[in-house]
Amino acid sequence: MSSTKSAELRHTALDAVHRSLGATMTDFAGWDMPLRYGSERDEHLAVRTRAGLFDLSHMGEITVTGAEAAAFLNFALVGNIASVGVGRARYTMICRADGGILDDLIVYRLAETEYMVVANASNAQVVLDALTERAEGFAAEVRDDRDAYALIAVQGPQSPGILKSLTDADLDGLKYYAGLPGTVAGVPALIARTGYTGEDGFELFVKPEHAVALWQALTEAGEGVGLVPCGLSCRDTLRLEAGMPLYGHELTTSLTPFDAGLGRVVKFEKEGDFVGREALAQAASRAQENPPRVLVGLVAEGRRVPRAGYAVVAGGAVIGEVTSGAPSPTLGKPIAMAYVDAAHAAPGTEGVGVDIRGTHEPYQVVALPFYKRQK
Amino acid sequence: MSNPQQLRYSKEHEWLSAAEDGVATVGITEHAANALGDVVFVQLPEAGSTVSAGETCGELESTKSVSDLYSPVTGEVTEVNEDVVNDPSLVNSAPFEGGWLFKVRVTEEPAELLSADEYTAFTAG
Numbered sequence: 001m002s003s004t005k006s007a008e009l010r011h012t013a014l015d016a017v018h019r020s021l022g023a024t025m026t027d028f029a030g031w032d033m034p035l036r037y038g039s040e041r042d043e044h045l046a047v048r049t050r051a052g053l054f055d056l057s058h059m060g061e062i063t064v065t066g067a068e069a070a071a072f073l074n075f076a077l078v079g080n081i082a083s084v085g086v087g088r089a090r091y092t093m094i095c096r097a098d099g100g101i102l103d104d105l106i107v108y109r110l111a112e113t114e115y116m117v118v119a120n121a122s123n124a125q126v127v128l129d130a131l132t133e134r135a136e137g138f139a140a141e142v143r144d145d146r147d148a149y150a151l152i153a154v155q156g157p158q159s160p161g162i163l164k165s166l167t168d169a170d171l172d173g174l175k176y177y178a179g180l181p182g183t184v185a186g187v188p189a190l191i192a193r194t195g196y197t198g199e200d201g202f203e204l205f206v207k208p209e210h211a212v213a214l215w216q217a218l219t220e221a222g223e224g225v226g227l228v229p230c231g232l233s234c235r236d237t238l239r240l241e242a243g244m245p246l247y248g249h250e251l252t253t254s255l256t257p258f259d260a261g262l263g264r265v266v267k268f269e270k271e272g273d274f275v276g277r278e279a280l281a282q283a284a285s286r287a288q289e290n291p292p293r294v295l296v297g298l299v300a301e302g303r304r305v306p307r308a309g310y311a312v313v314a315g316g317a318v319i320g321e322v323t324s325g326a327p328s329p330t331l332g333k334p335i336a337m338a339y340v341d342a343a344h345a346a347p348g349t350e351g352v353g354v355d356i357r358g359t360h361e362p363y364q365v366v367a368l369p370f371y372k373r374q375k
Numbered sequence: 376m377s378n379p380q381q382l383r384y385s386k387e388h389e390w391l392s393a394a395e396d397g398v399a400t401v402g403i404t405e406h407a408a409n410a411l412g413d414v415v416f417v418q419l420p421e422a423g424s425t426v427s428a429g430e431t432c433g434e435l436e437s438t439k440s441v442s443d444l445y446s447p448v449t450g451e452v453t454e455v456n457e458d459v460v461n462d463p464s465l466v467n468s469a470p471f472e473g474g475w476l477f478k479v480r481v482t483e484e485p486a487e488l489l490s491a492d493e494y495t496a497f498t499a500g
Contacts, residue, residue, distance in 0.1 A: 024409070039467070040438050041413045233412060233438055303416045305436045326438055327415040334415075357441075 012057035013208035029122035031058040036231035044234040044329040051156035052230035060124025062117040066140035076134040080267040084109045089177045099279035100253035150211035155201030158225040185217030198242025243369030249323040256283040294345035298363040300334035311355040384494035387445040402475040411437040414466040419455040450479040
């Protein structure tokens with residue numbers, strides 16, 4: 001049940017490390033990934049108060065190079081990627097021609113004519129295929145680099161100190177959503193100040209053969225400040241508290257970025273056409289005239305936990321659906337993200353509940369995020 | 376992990392103690408607690424209610440999922456563990472001891488429970 005090894009699953013370069021740490025493993029998008037090492041609640045709180053170490057090697061890296069790399073990504077993605085400075089990163093999306101979201105992405109500009117696109121593991125092939133198809137006619141090359149990188153994240157308030165002890169790179173000059181090449185513990189790495197936890201932190205892209213050495217060095221460097229290995233279970237509750245969407249939950253092909261409340265990632269003002277422009281322009285005006293369901297936060301008054309797919313109810317009628325839900329370690333209460341009818345979306349709306357297996361449990365509507373770190 | 380020899384086990388991962396004065400204690404196994412992850416909410420049958428062997432009588436919520444609780448025995452609930460209701464993490468920290476769930480006055484001897492060794496073999500498979 002907890003550590004079934006399946007031949008079809010892919011294993012990261014850190015697989016043996018996870019097993020020696022006694023991790024409970026889980027199948028995540030075809031990868032055998034650590035779900036948790038001990039208590040997921042303790043791992044969550046470690047990231048909020050100290051630091052956590054994650055293996056995220058399942059994420060899908062795609063490199064785009066060439067004289068027209070910037071123009072190509074401006075065509076293929078909804079954001080203005082040409083405007084991203086070298087050494088900076090951007091949160092963006094790739095949509096279908098009908099405006100449906102294929103994936104959300106982080107794009108790093110590594111050089112004038114070189115970008116790294118990081119896709120969700122579950123969508124990496126779809127994104128790769130779409131980029132490859134959309135690159136036709138551009139002087140740009142799309143390269144599948146999923147096997148070229150291991151990805152290790154250090155997240156939490158102690159993460160800058162831990163990393164500083166292992167690198168000469170200018171971390172103080174490295175802003176949120178920036179990335180620079182450097183050396184960490186003697187290992188060449190792309191050091192990015194990004195994450196999915198709501199905390200300060202870093203993501204380190206390294207060659208798979210260097211992953212174990214880097215993991216061990218980070219473990220030793222963090223020993224004195226309470227760094228612990230963290231699994232995907234706490235990553236999910238961390239991002240949920242931070243109000244960050246997860247593909248397959250808050251984002252799907254049947255939603256446009258405007259339906260997801262993330263219309264700001266679509267840059268109509270950029271030069272030239274891009275895939276989905278027409279449909280997205282219609283979605284934008286539709287959203288103005290006739291507000292779609294709104295992504296809100298829900299906080300339980302009781303202790304039963306809402307799960308994805310549960311109905312949100314008010315006055316006996318279904319007014320929305322939970323997309324993600326979990327017990328929040330920081331708030332000490334169950335929380336959820338849900339799409340609800342605009343009429344019930346204002347924080348403080350009375351009489352909203354979640355149908356938890358037949359019982360309508362009262363919930364409070366709140367603005368997202370549930371948690372924001374003190375800077 | 377080791378499953379106490381003096382308990383009997385269901386395939387739904389509950390344990391049942393030997394009855395003392397006709398009353399036996401029910402909990403979930405360490406194997407089940409580990410598989411669930413941090414338990415955050417338990418809903419237990421009420422004292423005075425009747426539970427039936429193999430039927431659901433409550434639920435356990437963890438970070439990732441909700442699971443039904445099955446009674447391993449038929450009888451009347453005499454007591455529920457209020458400590459676990461108030462602090463569900465006891466199910467993880469002491470599943471065979473302080474994390475017990477409820478006590479039952481047994482009216483019917485359970486037929487299909489496993490010994491500790493049989494349950495260990497069952498969960499190893």
